Amino acid sequence: MLTTLESHKYLRQHSIKPSVQRTAVMDYLMNNRTHPTIDEIYLALCPNMPTLSKTTVYNTLDIFVERGAVRALVIDEKNARYDIDVSAHAHFICRSCGKVHDIFNLKSELFEFPKLSRFSINAVEISYSGICDKCKGN
Amino acid sequence: MLTTLESHKYLRQHSIKPSVQRTAVMDYLMNNRTHPTIDEIYLALCPNMPTLSKTTVYNTLDIFVERGAVRALVIDEKNARYDIDVSAHAHFICRSCGKVHDIFNLKSELFEFPKLSRFSINAVEISYSGICDKCKGN
DNA sequence: TTCTATCTTTGTATTCATTACATTTTAATT
DNA sequence: AATTAAAATGTAATGAATACAAAGATAGAA
Ligand SMILES: [Mn+2]
Ligand SMILES: [Mn+2]
Ligand SMILES: [Zn+2]
Ligand SMILES: [Zn+2]
Numbered sequence: 315m316l317t318t319l320e321s322h323k324y325l326r327q328h329s330i331k332p333s334v335q336r337t338a339v340m341d342y343l344m345n346n347r348t349h350p351t352i353d354e355i356y357l358a359l360c361p362n363m364p365t366l367s368k369t370t371v372y373n374t375l376d377i378f379v380e381r382g383a384v385r386a387l388v389i390d391e392k393n394a395r396y397d398i399d400v401s402a403h404a405h406f407i408c409r410s411c412g413k414v415h416d417i418f419n420l421k422s423e424l425f426e427f428p429k430l431s432r433f434s435i436n437a438v439e440i441s442y443s444g445i446c447d448k449c450k451g452n
Numbered sequence: 453m454l455t456t457l458e459s460h461k462y463l464r465q466h467s468i469k470p471s472v473q474r475t476a477v478m479d480y481l482m483n484n485r486t487h488p489t490i491d492e493i494y495l496a497l498c499p500n501m502p503t504l505s506k507t508t509v510y511n512t513l514d515i516f517v518e519r520g521a522v523r524a525l526v527i528d529e530k531n532a533r534y535d536i537d538v539s540a541h542a543h544f545i546c547r548s549c550g551k552v553h554d555i556f557n558l559k560s561e562l563f564e565f566p567k568l569s570r571f572s573i574n575a576v577e578i579s580y581s582g583i584c585d586k587c588k589g590n
Numbered sequence: 591t592t593c594t595a596t597c598t599t600t601g602t603a604t605t606c607a608t609t610a611c612a613t614t615t616t617a618a619t620t
Numbered sequence: 621a622a623t624t625a626a627a628a629t630g631t632a633a634t635g636a637a638t639a640c641a642a643a644g645a646t647a648g649a650a
C-alpha cells in the first residue's frame with residue numbers, strides 16, 4: 315500500500331500542488347493499476363470524500379495528463395481510461411468484459427517513432443484487443 | 453473515382469446486401485479515405501439522399517465492421533472513425549486539427565500479435581499522435 | 591491578524607455522440 | 621395480390637464530457 319507521502323512527492327515532482335482531492339486521486343491510481351475510468355475513480359473515492367465533485371475528478375486528471383504524471387488511454391470507445399504508469403508498454407482490452415490489461419516486455423523497437431517529414435510524433439499507443447481467458451471460461 | 457459497381461462487388465464479397473444506402477456509404481468510404489466520422493459521412497450523403505437517417509449510417513457501419521469490410525478506429529476520443537482499408541497499417545492523429553492520417557510501410561513485425569497465455573488477441577491498433585506540418589505552419 | 595489575489599473545488603446546465611426502440615418502407619417469395 | 625422478412629427511418633433516451641459561474645481554500649502582503 316503506497317502512502318499519501320509518496321503521492322505528494324510524485325505530485326510535486328510534476329509541479330502539481332497536492333490538494334486533498336488530488337492526493338486522493340493519485341493514491342487511488344497508485345494503488346489500483348486497473349486503468350480506471352473517471353467514474354470508477356469517483357465512485358471509489360466518494361464514500362471517504364462525500365463532498366467530492368465529479369468535475370474535480372475531471373479537472374484533476376486533466377492536469378495530471380497535462381503535466382505528464384499520468385497517461386490517458388484511448389482504447390475503450392466508451393470512456394477515457396487513466397494509467398499511472400507512463401513508461402513504454404502496450405495494452406489489451408477484452409471485448410467481452412471491457413477490462414484493460416498491461417502488456418510488458420515487448421521489444422522496445424515497437425515504441426519507437428517512425429521518422430516522417432509530414433508529422434511531429436510525440437506519443438504512440440499500441441492496443442491489442444480480443445477476449446481474455448476469464449471470459450473464454452478458462 | 454470508384455463506381456457503385458465496385459462497391460456492390462465488395463459488399464457481396466462480405467455477404468452484405470447492397471441496398472441503396474449501404475452502397476452510398478461504401479462509395480463514400482472508397483472515395484474518401486480520410487477516416488471519416490459518422491457525422492461526416494451523414495452530412496456528405498444528405499444532399500443527394502435527403503431522406504437518409506443518421507441511424508441508418510450507424511446501422512450500416514456496424515454491419516460493415518461486423519463483416520470485416522471496414523475497420524473502426526479508436527484513436528479520436530470524440531468520435532469513432534471508419535477505415536475502408538483493413539490491411540495492416542498505423543495511424544497518426546494531429547492533436548491540433550484532429551485529422552487522422554495513414555502510416556504505411558512500417559515493419560510488418562509491428563503488427564504481429566504477442567503470444568500470451570492470458571488473452572486471445574485478434575486485432576492490433578498502432579496509433580501515433582502529435583502535430584501535423586500544416587498545423588505547425590509549414 | 592486582516593485584506594487581497596489566486597487557486598481549487600463544487601454544482602448545475604449543456605452539448606453531443608451513441609444507443610434503444612417502435613414504426614414505416616422496401617424487397618423477396620408464394 | 622398477400623405474406624413475410626429485411627432494411628430504413630424518426631424520435632426519445634442515455635451518458636460521457638464540457639462550460640461556466642459561484643463558493644471555498646490558500647498564501648502572501650500590509
Ligand atoms: Mn498500463
Ligand atoms: Mn487508415
Ligand atoms: Zn474479459
Ligand atoms: Zn493538424
